[in-house]
Amino acid sequence: MSKRALITGITGQDGSYLAELLLKKNYEVYGLVRRTSNVSTSRIDHILDKINIVIGDMCDQSSLIHVMKECEPDEIYNLAAQSFVGSSWSQPLYTGDVTALGVTRLLEAIKINELDAKFYQASSSEMYGKVQETPQTEKTPFYPRSPYAVAKLYGHWITVNYRESFDMFACSGILFNHESPRRGIEFxxxxxxxxxxxxxxxxxxxxxxxxxxxxxDWGFAGDYVEAMWLMLQQEKPDDYVVATGxxxxxxxxxxxxxxxxxxxxxxxxxxxxxxxxxxxxxxxLGDSTKARKALGWEPKxxxxxxxxxxxxxxxxxxxxxxxxxxx
Missing domain, CATH: 3.90.25.10 (UDP-galactose 4-epimerase, domain 1)
Incomplete structure (x- = not known):
């Protein structure tokens, strides 16, 4: 029986590459989108007939509970965020609501529905900010330098918190910059x-x-989504730096x-x-030694x-x- 995966942020760069990867692995793919008048699906138009679009909002707890009940996913990849650092200065509260509290809402939706699902949180190298050591590893202290980075840090630690408090399979990938032809024009x-x-x-x-x-530390988004998938295939949940070095x-x-x-x-x-x-x-500058050894991942x-x-x-x-x- 094929696995079910729910991807939040499926219309983004990473979401589109991850959806392609999971379809190749015969997953049943669900993608969360907000009900707005102008949802842009340009990055996933070529696979729209192969995926299931579900409506929900990272700022609306009840909608996320409903989506989890509807999909009953085996794996959840949280790629949704107000993801542009520049905009986080002009929209600090919205960035916090989506990028930080949105993670808690998803984790709560998993817990309330009592799902035995594996959870991936998209953490960011921006959390290191004013870097305390080079290169950065999973143990490097964080020093965020933007509202976006602060929100991502909250999302990162709340994922650790739910993993340790409720024995959830919850991982964070601390991904360094990853680009592609599908990258947003503002980057x-x-x-x-x-x-x-x-x-x-x-x-x-x-x-x-x-x-x-x-x-x-710039890598290719198509390589990095493979690391996300690999994290959820392990026996135990953990956090990993994903970078080229x-x-x-x-x-x-x-x-x-x-x-x-x-x-x-x-x-x-x-x-x-x-x-x-x-x-x-x-x-x-990321040190992805742990991911390379434990996951067998490397950038191509x-x-x-x-x-x-x-x-x-x-x-x-x-x-x-x-x-x-x-x-």
Whole structure:
């Protein structure tokens, strides 16, 4: 009999890749979406006929209880969040409600329905913030530097709390930055690849960015969702850092992305103070030794391959948009 999985945030980057992975493994996949007038399903349109969409809201406890009763999932992957760090400064309360308290509501819904389900919480490397040691491991102290990171930290610790208090199979994956052609346009890597594509097609002549010296550990989202699945296949629940173990600057990403389109990045990139964060996270570098040993996981797509993949996809996307506008 096939397993049932519930994915919150299924319309996002990670949700779409995870849904594809689980379908390949013959899961019955349920995806939670809010009932709004403009739900964007562009990332999952190609698999919509293979998954079951259920309506619920991370801010509404009763809806989550109802969804758990309806789906009776074997595995729950909580990928729903107000996930953009920049917006968390302008929407701190909403970010806390969805990204922090939403986790508690899900865990309560599992407990109230007495489900014997395995739970995955999407934790974030942003929780390390003002890093206390490099590289960061599961034991590195947290020092969040944004409302988003603080909310994620709450979600992380409430997951640990329910695991230890109620003997629930609840895991957290502390995922470092992971990108793809499906990344939201507001994230710096996608902003760069989209900018390169537009410059390549002559639609704009400059790209404004914030801190070019910020360092991140960037991997491919398609690789990282496999680690999520592996965590829920273990005998005991635990928390794992998922990262490449390499760090690169925003400037390096620019160099490779523009080079992939045959362009010189220095001619087009302009630093704009408006895109600087109130409290910057300078360096994130993950040590995923535990995940590699315990789960047998390792990243497959390199940093350069990732940047080139995103630029190629956006050049093709912009070209399709230009064609459709001419019709």
């Amino acid at each position: 710096v890597t996608r902003k760069i690849s989209d900018g390169v594509a537009r410059i390549y097609h002559g639609l704009q002549d400059e790209l404004k960015l914030g801190n070019l010296d910020a360092k991140r 390499e760090t690169h600057t925003v400037r390096e990403f620019c160099e490779i992305a523009f080079e992939a389109a045959g362009l010189d990045w220095e001619k087009y990139v302009k630093v704009d103070p408006r895109f600087m964060r109130p409290a910057e996270v300078e360096l994130l 797509v390199s940093f350069k391959e990732l940047a080139r993949m995103m630029v190629k996809s956006d050049i093709e996307l912009v070209e399709r948009n230009i064609r459709s506008m001419k019709k």
